[in-house]
Each structure stands twice: as C-alpha cells, then as structure tokens.
Amino acid sequence: MSAPRDTGRRQALVASLLGRASLWQSADARARRLGHGRTEDAADAARMADDYRLLAHDLARVRVLLPDSRTREYLESAYARAHATLHRGAWRPGNALLELLATELPAVVRWLRPYIVWSTVLFALTVLAGYALVHRYPELIALFASPDLIASVERGQLWTQGILNIVPSSVLSVQILANNIVVTLFAYCAGFLFGLGTLYILGLNGLMLGAVYAFVSLHGLRGPLLAFIVPHGCVELSVMCLAGAAGAAVGEALIRPGHASRIESFRVAALASGRLLVACAVLLAGAGLIEGYVSPDPRFPLWARITIGVGYWLVMVALLSGRLLRRAALTPVAGGAAPRTRQTPRARAAPAAPIPPGRRGA
C-alpha cells in the first residue's frame, strides 16, 4: 500500500511544482531584462531577489524529484542567470576609474613599496654594470646596441638628431608609446615565470641603458644624450621599475604562496598589482607624447627640458600617492550617488590594502 501512496504523493509534488512554470518564466524574463540593465524601476529590481529564492527553492526540489529531466536543465540555466544578474556590479566606468586612481592605487603602491625599492636597486645596479662594462671594454657595445646606432655615435652624432625630419612627432609618439607599453606589460607578465622573467627584462634594459650611456660618453656626447633623455626618461624609467615591482610581486606569490594555494596566491597578487599597470599606461602615454614632441626637438633649451622632466615626475609621484585625485574622489558625484565599486561579501571582509601573498604566513 505504501508504494502507490508514495508514487501518488510524488506525482502530486511534481504536478504542483510544474504548475509554477509560469513563475519560472517570469523570473527568467526579469533576470534577462535586468541582466541587460533594462529597468529604471527599483521595485522590479527588488523582485529579482524573490525570484532568486523561488528558483533556488524549486530547483532544489526538481533536483530530487526530476534529476535527469529537461525541467531541471531549464531551472539550472534560469537559476544561474538569476545568480549572475544578482551578483553583477554596477557599471560606472568613470567612477570606477576615479576610485582606482584615487584610492586603490595608493594602497597598491604602499603594498608594493619593498618591491619598488628592490627593483629600482636592481635596475640601478645593472645600469652601473652596463656602464662599467662598456667603459672598460668599448667593443662590447655590439652586444647591446644596433650597428646603425654605433655608426651614428662614432660619426659624432646622436641617433636622435634629425629624427623629426624623418618621422613626424605624432607617429613617433605612438610608436614609442606602443613599444613602452609592450615592454612594461612584459615586465609584469614575465613575473609568472617565478619572477625570473621580470628580473631578466629589468636587468637587460638596465644593462642596455648603462652600456649605451657609457659608449656615448666615450665619444663626448653625454650632454646631448642627457638633454634628450631628461624630459621623458624620469617617468619612463620609473614606470619600468614599477612594472618590475608588480612582476616581482607576482613572482613571489608563486614562490612563496603562504597559506593559500599557489594559484590562489598568484591570482590575488596579479589582480592587486595589475592595478598599477593602469597608472603605468596613463603615465607612459604622457611620456610618449613628450618623447615625440619635446625630447628630439632642438628648440627646447636644457632648463625647459629639466622642468618638464622633473615636473612630470612629480605629477607621477602625486598620482601614485593619491594626492593628485584625492579631492576629486571625495567630491560627491552629480545626483548624490557616491562612487562605488562592486564588492562581494568576501571582498568587503578583506582589508583595504592587499596583503603580500608571500608574507601571510609570517
């Protein structure tokens, strides 16, 4: 007697469950609509939470009563869509960028401070090594510079002289910007090779800079080269060290993951230090414009070049320390809505400044 009763009960449950199909359809339709941001009605958006609970409740029953059914497949997809819609952050790119530059970036820079110091020291040491090497053995310049550059310097001319007669400033800026951004991104990404790739890129660039500077000095062109480098180089070389620091942090997260798994530690470090790259790209855009329009132009006197170089470097420091945009971030945006970024409950529980993954266990 009990088996038919169970079957009947089960059928009644299935029937009552399937009778809610129209509710599922309206819940799914709302999730799709809100997923595309197509509502101005707050009540409509609030009903999404009820829909989510409804779908979860019915999906749980369908998983037991109809485990291998198309109804389950439908509910799984509707529930996943509702979940994605509910967990979708507000899309305010302007506010997010301001928040990033004014608040998150200074926190990342504070976290990366030891890495920045060490990557700068490494870069400076390799510059000195390259300088010493070529100063003592000038023929080794062939390892670091192209034959055209060497020939130009041996003729007593910098390769930068007259460059504006060959390539327009705008084109030069874009070429330089693209090249610098690729090198910067590589220095960061190469941290994936347990930091060795980053060290290699930093070291190689330092050696090249020192070697070329020594070679140019040997031919009495130190002054013109400094005059060329100063306007854009202060920021460009600093950005190189910043990208190296971000890459080193990624490398250390893989070498010393602490309590987290290696992949989890890598993810935390890459996402946190990757924020610095946005600032690097912005700074490199400015440096590219200076290198295209100011550095090769002989009409700019030395004092103007130094002013531009040092001034831009100070702007960089103000940006990275948060002083440049702090006031803008504190000012309420039009409409009274404060700038917000998407935060999951887990993210809110985390400290404002990221923790170096390699030191969490210490």
Add this chain to the structure above:
Amino acid sequence: MSGSARDLSVDSVTGIDVSLAIAGPGARSYAFLIDWHIRVLLALGWFVFAALIYNGRLSLGVPDNPHGRWFALVLLPAAAVYFLYHWVLELALRGRTPGKRLAGVHIVARDGGAATAGALLTRNVFRLIDCLPLCYGVGLIAVMLTREHLRVGDMAAGTLLVYERDAPLPVAVRGSLDPAGMEIVGELLERWTTLESAARVRLARRVLARYAGAASDTPDGDEAALRARLERLAGP
C-alpha cells in the same frame, strides 16, 4: 566551491549551489578562431578601404614619404582593431565577444557573477604569456592540463569560461498539462500494465484527446505508440 571535471558548483546565499558548465579546449579554440577571423577581416578591411581612399587610386602601397595622416588614418585604426579587439569587446559586452557568443560561452568570475573590469583587463594582459611561443601554445597546454580548463590569464584574473545555459522550458510544462492532467497521465502510465488492452487504449485516447489534441493519428492497435505519446506528454 567545488567541482567536477566539467561542472563547477558555486556556493550561493540560498544554500542551493549554482552549477556552471565549464568550457573545454574545443569550445575555447572555436571561439578564439571565430574572433581571430573577425578581427583580421575588420583590420584588413579598414586598411584596404582607408589606403584606397588615401592613395586616390587602385593601390595599397605605402606612400614614398608617409606623413602623420597616413599612420593616423590608415595604419593606426587597423592596428587598434586587431590588438584591442578582445580588450574593448570583453569590457563592453561584459565578458562576451562575437566568437564567444557563437561558441555559446562567456567569461564569469569565480563566484558565478560577471567578471569585473579589472579582471577582464588582467586576463587580457596575460595573453602575452599565453600566446608564447606561438599559436597560444602556453595557453592551450594550460587549458588542457588544468582541471577547470584555465589559461594563465584566467588563473591571474580569477575568471572562468563557461557555457551559456539556455535550455528551453519543456513543452509539457509550458501549459499543455495542468497539475491535474499531470496526475491523470502519471496514474494511467502507472496502471498501464494492470489494465486490459481495450481499456488502456480507450483511456489513453481520451486523455490524449483532452490534453494533446486529437489522438486519431495513432492507429487503434498501436499501444506502444499511444504509451510513447503519453510519456512525451508527461515527461518533463
């Protein structure tokens, strides 16, 4: 969060986990190839169109003394389309591109929600590693070796490529059967073997006539066909 080789279960505040079907190397490669063709065609198309307009004759050649306008109007937009395709479209379409749409996949965060802008940017930065040494070698190997089919960019950004689940609501649930009908059809199927042949044919034809329109297209003696129609009607 837990998961099998192809499905990932994401915890939810309701206590009912969300099941995500993870896309494998095949779906990833398919999406990438479509996107690659689209961006190559767009970039080439722009280059040819702009070069023809710029040169003013049937020639795609670089001018003898190309000045800024040639770079700005012909070369730069084509290069921008090719290199920024994934960056811009994934941001604008919240983790989707035309290729991913056609392959039926999209990018999500590990909590099942949409990936943030920072995660999408980080994911694309690491293409520099994934595309090494050529033809996305590192990325492809990583996708094949990891349980959740992640390339290095996904590991860095905490993202996943999952299938778009868009299952339709089964016909029987869509309204052809009300709860009472479900019970009647279920009961008839349950008693099918205990009923006499004539009785079950008669009942089946009446039920089908009521809930699925006319049953006259099924031959009188074909009990198996009648039962199959009832099962289709009842089976969600």
